[in-house]
Amino acid sequence: MQAFDYKYQQLEPVKSFKRVPGPEMYVPGHRTCAGCGPALNYRLVAKAAGKDTIFIGPTGCMYVANASYLCTPYAVSWIHAQITNGGAVASGIEAAFKIAMRKGRHAGPFPNIIVMAGDGGTVDIGLQAMSAMMYRNHKVLFICYDNESYANTGVQTSPMTPYGAATTFTPPGKEIPEGKTLFPKNAPQLVIGGHPAVKYVATTTIAHPLDLMNKVRKALSQPGPTFLHMLCPCPKGWLFDEKMTREMARLAVETGMWSMYEWENGTYKYTNVPKKYKPVGEYMKHQGRFAHLKPEHIAKMQAFVDEKIKQVQRPIPVAAAVPGKQ
Amino acid sequence: MAKAKMLTGCRAAAEGAKAAEVEVICSYPIRPYTAIMMELAKMVANGELNAEFVHGEGEHAQLSVVLGACAAGARAYTGSSGVGVTYAMELYSPMAGGRYPVQMTIADRTLDPPGDFGSEHTDAMCTRDNGWLLGWACSPQEVYDNTLIAYRVGEDHRVMLPQMVCQDGYFISHIPDKVTLGEMSQVKEFLPPYRPIGPLSLTHPVSHGPQIRPDQGAPMDAMRAQTFLAVPKVIEEATADFNRIFGRNYDPFVEQYKLADAEIAFFIMGAHSNTCRTAVDRLRKQGVKAGMARLRWVRPWPTHQLATALGHVKAIGVVETSTSYGGAMRGGNLIHELRASLYDLDERPLVTSFMGGLGGETIWPADFDNMAKVLTQAVKEKKVRNYVQWLGM
Numbered sequence: 263m264q265a266f267d268y269k270y271q272q273l274e275p276v277k278s279f280k281r282v283p284g285p286e287m288y289v290p291g292h293r294t295c296a297g298c299g300p301a302l303n304y305r306l307v308a309k310a311a312g313k314d315t316i317f318i319g320p321t322g323c324m325y326v327a328n329a330s331y332l333c334t335p336y337a338v339s340w341i342h343a344q345i346t347n348g349g350a351v352a353s354g355i356e357a358a359f360k361i362a363m364r365k366g367r368h369a370g371p372f373p374n375i376i377v378m379a380g381d382g383g384t385v386d387i388g389l390q391a392m393s394a395m396m397y398r399n400h401k402v403l404f405i406c407y408d409n410e411s412y413a414n415t416g417v418q419t420s421p422m423t424p425y426g427a428a429t430t431f432t433p434p435g436k437e438i439p440e441g442k443t444l445f446p447k448n449a450p451q452l453v454i455g456g457h458p459a460v461k462y463v464a465t466t467t468i469a470h471p472l473d474l475m476n477k478v479r480k481a482l483s484q485p486g487p488t489f490l491h492m493l494c495p496c497p498k499g500w501l502f503d504e505k506m507t508r509e510m511a512r513l514a515v516e517t518g519m520w521s522m523y524e525w526e527n528g529t530y531k532y533t534n535v536p537k538k539y540k541p542v543g544e545y546m547k548h549q550g551r552f553a554h555l556k557p558e559h560i561a562k563m564q565a566f567v568d569e570k571i572k573q574v575q576r577p578i579p580v581a582a583a584v585p586g587k588q
Numbered sequence: 589m590a591k592a593k594m595l596t597g598c599r600a601a602a603e604g605a606k607a608a609e610v611e612v613i614c615s616y617p618i619r620p621y622t623a624i625m626m627e628l629a630k631m632v633a634n635g636e637l638n639a640e641f642v643h644g645e646g647e648h649a650q651l652s653v654v655l656g657a658c659a660a661g662a663r664a665y666t667g668s669s670g671v672g673v674t675y676a677m678e679l680y681s682p683m684a685g686g687r688y689p690v691q692m693t694i695a696d697r698t699l700d701p702p703g704d705f706g707s708e709h710t711d712a713m714c715t716r717d718n719g720w721l722l723g724w725a726c727s728p729q730e731v732y733d734n735t736l737i738a739y740r741v742g743e744d745h746r747v748m749l750p751q752m753v754c755q756d757g758y759f760i761s762h763i764p765d766k767v768t769l770g771e772m773s774q775v776k777e778f779l780p781p782y783r784p785i786g787p788l789s790l791t792h793p794v795s796h797g798p799q800i801r802p803d804q805g806a807p808m809d810a811m812r813a814q815t816f817l818a819v820p821k822v823i824e825e826a827t828a829d830f831n832r833i834f835g836r837n838y839d840p841f842v843e844q845y846k847l848a849d850a851e852i853a854f855f856i857m858g859a860h861s862n863t864c865r866t867a868v869d870r871l872r873k874q875g876v877k878a879g880m881a882r883l884r885w886v887r888p889w890p891t892h893q894l895a896t897a898l899g900h901v902k903a904i905g906v907v908e909t910s911t912s913y914g915g916a917m918r919g920g921n922l923i924h925e926l927r928a929s930l931y932d933l934d935e936r937p938l939v940t941s942f943m944g945g946l947g948g949e950t951i952w953p954a955d956f957d958n959m960a961k962v963l964t965q966a967v968k969e970k971k972v973r974n975y976v977q978w979l980g981m
Contacts, residue, residue, distance in 0.1 A: 313790070314790045315790075329798035330799055331799060334795040339788040339795075341659055341788055341797060342682075344679070347678075350644070350649040350652030351653070351659075354614070354653035354656025354657035354660070355656040357642055358612055358640075364638065365611075365638070391645070397645075
């Protein structure tokens with residue numbers, strides 16, 4: 263595989279909230295719902311990435327509710343992609359900057375090229391384009407802002423919608439009492455499992471802003487394709503009180519519905535692992551999309567989560583290295 | 589002047605792209621156009637062409653990759669055939685609406701079913717109402733030439749539109765013919781470097797393709813329509829410059845072969861026009877005043893040029909190499925627009941059509957003789973008996 267030999271950006275970690283970069287790259291002008299998780303997420307990602315960035319926005323909430331003609335909220339360059347092709351459009355942009363740098367038209371730095379895709383634009387209709395971009399080793403950060411449904415079209419199920427959720431395509435009824443009967447895809451594992459060019463993958467949520475920003479900066483400092491999976495609760499789609507957006511993301515981690523980890527060159531590093539997981543009901547009870555579920559359905563969800571968290575490796579609190587073997 | 593070489597249409601297209609110094613190429617294999625990408629891959633591998641060669645994961649991705657590349661300021665090139673052309677359908681409108689002047693080269697292939705490698709124009713014709721420039725070549729030489737002419741027209745700031753440069757699969761794409769390649773100095777004189785308008789940039793942030801309200805849609809559509817009104821003049825200028833610099837003799841829109849005193853005429857585009865010219869010569873020897881009008885651009889459609897070129901003819905036979913099932917004339921596509929182009933004349937020619945060359949079938953000289961009989965009969969009877977006749981059925 264050809265090495266990426268263009269001068270690209272190295273973004274140092276942000277050590278504390280006081281040192282978060284000041285300039286906003288995602289500014290007023292959007293018209294998202296009150297309490298929108300993906301909008302909060304966009305602001306943090308853009309702030310962390312900084313001015314030398316180009317966003318690719320496949321169709322989804324962050325296109326439809328953000329990018330109004332003559333009033334877009336992006337202080338950096340941004341381009342719409344179809345919901346199908348975020349990875350492919352990003353590949354073309356990356357290729358164009360390579361040739362521009364080879365021919366001396368662009369002095370550098372190599373831009374941070376970020377695809378900001380919803381869950382449908384990542385693991386459903388956008389999967390092929392994302393996978394091919396990663397296979398081809400383009401220096402692109404692909405972010406899945408996961409609000410667990412096709413929300414802007416009126417909350418239809420996506421492959422990230424959890425089991426038991428009511429959506430407009432999975433309404434609970436007499437024959438199908440749970441609503442959604444399937445369990446979701448595992449987005450980061452799809453990336454890790456099949457893309458040798460990808461060396462960095464991480465998950466985070468909007469309830470962990472410093473962690474989120476540093477994962478963005480770390481991903482952008484890699485010479486190749488990277489992937490971040492970000493949980494972005496959606497008051498409209500999940501039916502919870504809009505002031506509880508961050509609380510939903512925090513509860514997802516505390517119940518094991520969502521795991522926080524980094525995967526770097528084959529090594530997992532888990533963070534924010536609860537000492538004792540709360541029952542999933544603590545998370546589900548706040549959300550109208552689960553209101554129709556019976557105890558047996560919640561037990562089924564608990565069993566799914568119990569199986570999932572068996573994968574979670576608890577961080578080693580103190581590591582004593584063997585002398586001379588580091 | 590360089591010496592002529594024997595090149596296929598595919599090789600000629602690749603040579604045209606190389607001469608244009610395309611910067612981002614996106615490939616995906618499908619016969620028969622794929623030989624163009626095979627040639628370009630060699631040129632990039634050998635260092636003859638400084639370009640990014642991206643292996644798309646399908647035609648939809650091909651169009652997406654070149655859209656992104658063009659938006660970021662690169663001269664971008666892609667291509668396809670048959671169902672590959674239609675697989676990319678989602679992207680034709682955003683490409684034209686975004687005013688990204690990429691070039692897509694097409695070697696025509698019949699759409700499925702059943703699987704058929706032969707040439708038929710339906711693949712590219714499906715895209716004709718999406719705002720691209722669309723034209724057909726009839727020889728490997730014209731493929732090379734149109735590659736350069738189309739970039740020049742599409743990248744003109746009065747135009748800024750993507751271009752589809754088409755050639756018949758196999759008849760042109762895979763049969764070598766004499767091609768004179770341009771000298772670098774000629775190409776440089778004819779085709780300036782691509783100057784993007786408002787590309788994605790770190791220093792001048794821009795937003796490409798935001799959402800609009802319904803009331804903002806119509807003015808944008810009107811602007812695109814307005815642009816198309818300006819395209820013919822740009823094509824005329826570019827063709828005149830091309831003829832001067834490269835020593836060719838193209839009519840910008842319609843090749844007129846023995847039309848001046850013709851009583852019957854064939855209206856045709858692409859590879860079969862080569863047989864048609866021979867057939868016209870034969871018919872002339874037999875005393876039939878036949879002629880041929882060969883269309884070079886389908887978009888923009890040369891309405892007035894066709895009325896001028898064909899207005900005096902008594903009967904026209906449209907040779908259709910694409911399908912329009914259930915259409916007004918029950919056959920192909922070209923007859924609709926030709927009839928409409930002639931409608932405002934005080935004395936209109938009779939117009940009928942012939943379905944030929946479908947599935948890659950050859951249209952033989954004898955077929956043209958039979959078409960001439962139908963047209964001669966129409967002249968005598970002062971009417972056409974059918975909107976459409978299928979050849980060889």
